[in-house]
Amino acid sequence: MTKLVRIQLSLMMFLEFFIWGGWFVTLGTFLDINLNASGGQIATAFSTQSWGAIIAPFIIGLIADRFFNAEKILGFLHIIGAILMYLMYISTDFAEFYPLVLGYMIAYMPTLALVNSVSFNQMKDPAKEFSFIRVFGTIGWITAGLIISWVFFWDAPEARQDGMLRNTFLMVGIASAFLGLFSFTLPKTPPTADKSKKVSVVETLGLDALGLLKDRNFLMFFIASVLICIPLAFYYQNTNLFLSEIGVENPTGLMTIGQASEVLFMLLLPFFFKRFGFKMTIIAGMLAWTLRYLLFAYGDTGELMFMLITGIALHGICYDFFFVSGQIYTDFKAGAKYKSSAQGLITLATYGVGMLIGFYVAGLITDANLIGVKEHSWEAIWIFPAAFAFGVMVLFALFFKNEEIDKKNIEI
Incomplete structure (x- = not known):
């Protein structure tokens, strides 16, 4: 190049x-x-x-x-x-x-x-x-x-x-x-595709990889991936409004700490993955979601401002440790036949179905905790995704059987 x-x-x-x-x-x-x-x-x-x-x-x-x-x-x-x-x-x-x-x-x-x-x-x-x-x-x-x-x-x-x-x-x-x-x-x-070859809607959406769901572990990971997008939607939809409403200065600039941490933890992920394995990496990511929302629920713009900043900085663990390691796991489980289809299926399930449900739920919870005309009970709002993420983590920890993944060629 x-x-x-x-x-x-x-x-x-x-x-x-x-x-x-x-x-x-x-x-x-x-x-x-x-x-x-x-x-x-x-x-x-x-x-x-x-x-x-x-x-x-x-x-x-x-x-x-x-x-x-x-x-x-x-x-x-x-x-x-x-x-x-x-x-x-x-x-x-x-x-x-x-x-x-x-x-x-x-x-x-x-x-x-x-x-x-x-x-x-x-x-x-x-x-x-x-x-x-x-x-x-x-x-x-x-x-x-x-x-x-x-x-x-x-x-x-x-x-x-x-x-x-x-x-x-x-x-x-x-x-x-x-x-x-x-x-x-x-x-x-x-x-690059062969124009003479007909491509079905099933193949386009990655649905030909649905056969992977017969594997109990992959099914559990798939369900967890969809469910964890519900608390993820709360972050995208509410964080900037939350910070603005409680009086945080320069909220949009402050939120860029999350992207900076994403770069840092992207570099750390291969080492964590190789040392602790896939299951513990996923669990760490889901626990980070719970911790982040608890920090948002109880932090403030005074002496507890550090809690809000820490919650934003956890974005790297929240995103990288779950979604990026999940892409690695999906690639491992799919094999050569379903590599592209499996990644498409997970993307459709998370950013498509999971986030669609998540935004809807976040809207309901936000409206249910409206105080007055334009103020919100943010503690109650953030407790919901914190508890939900913890519940998904417990579900995953109980039903996902630890398995060895070939980690020799993990490169991010």
Whole structure:
């Protein structure tokens, strides 16, 4: 891979996740304060991510892999996204906003796979080269949060009330338009699938890997993966609103600590995995979810501020130790026949079905703990996902039988 291509792919990854982190983190706060959305409506808006994840395999499997270059579809989808972002920027009520965010997520979610396809196509050894490229995505997400909090101060109390968070959609729209045009200059990534071979919907969605559920251990892992997405949805949907409502300064910038920890624990994961094995790694991840929400429930902006910061910093363990190690385990169980299908099945189950249920439940719990017009009983809200994550952990610990996994070639 030439230096120019490396720079192109790094910039592509930076912009891809700058775009996602530049509006999704503050979405709940914007909807609550500026569009007067209820918890249920906010949940409906966040659930568009799940619908996008469910629809994405059709776009990738039935179109991108068969008929058009990946970089061209990437460019087209981001240009569509830029238009939708501008329309979201000028929208004034939730009824107008919702179909726009749904359309945007249907366009955006497939691009997560497309940027990987473009990257892998240029690499001789993805196991060694991809992490260097992918880390720029995390840097992009962090940069977006820092710009919102410490450059433009859009999430400051007065700015939020004045509707300044609306500018995040304009910022992201500009970035999306740039990435859309830039994508057409990326290295060519032609379709690889055999056009003459018919691909069923079952194969596209990874459902041909359902046979793996006959294995009791994989079934238990699959169920835990779906269930743990319920507390995960609480984090995405409520954290920024929670921090804003209790008076934390620069909440969006503060939340970038979570992405920084994700990078750190991504590096530590192989060592933990090899030393303690898959089962203990998964359990540690689920315990981190419980601890995080307890810290949120009982922390405050005074002497206990460290509890909130610690809860955010646990994101690396919460995400990496469960989801990344889960991808490794899935790859191990699938074997050569179902490698791609099994990963697609887990993605559909978690970001699709699991998160869809999670956002709905988070909306119900949030509305049930509304105090007055726009204040919430956050202690009660956070106790629910803490207890739920602990229950999933107990279920997994009891019914998942420890097994040895070939850890010789684990590279992240």
